Amino acid sequence: MAPVTSRARRVGENEALFRSVNEQVHDLNRSFLVEGQLRIVCECGVDTCLEQIDLPPGDYEAVRADPELFIVKPGHDEPGLETVEERTDDYWIVRKNRGEPERIAHETDPRS
Numbered sequence: 001m002a003p004v005t006s007r008a009r010r011v012g013e014n015e016a017l018f019r020s021v022n023e024q025v026h027d028l029n030r031s032f033l034v035e036g037q038l039r040i041v042c043e044c045g046v047d048t049c050l051e052q053i054d055l056p057p058g059d060y061e062a063v064r065a066d067p068e069l070f071i072v073k074p075g076h077d078e079p080g081l082e083t084v085e086e087r088t089d090d091y092w093i094v095r096k097n098r099g100e101p102e103r104i105a106h107e108t109d110p111r112s
Contacts, residue, residue, distance in 0.1 A: 009100075025038070040060065044070075074092050075092075
């Protein structure tokens, strides 16, 4: 296995933090029976990014079913660490690349 790069680790930890925050937002929306759009924080690897994304709860659930997927604002992807799987006007879905990025995504998955 290749050694962990500090950049890959930092990006992975930032993305995991935002994914965890979004899980809490999702749970609150379900608890209060909020319907319609779910507002989450961009799950990119930039620790200063606090941009918000609105998406249907079903789309959020589909992404959360796979620990390798993250939701980011368009252009907030990290080439070399992840690949854009789907693009919408409001958000992109990215998949962590094999190796260290994929391993970090699995280790930090709040649903595992």
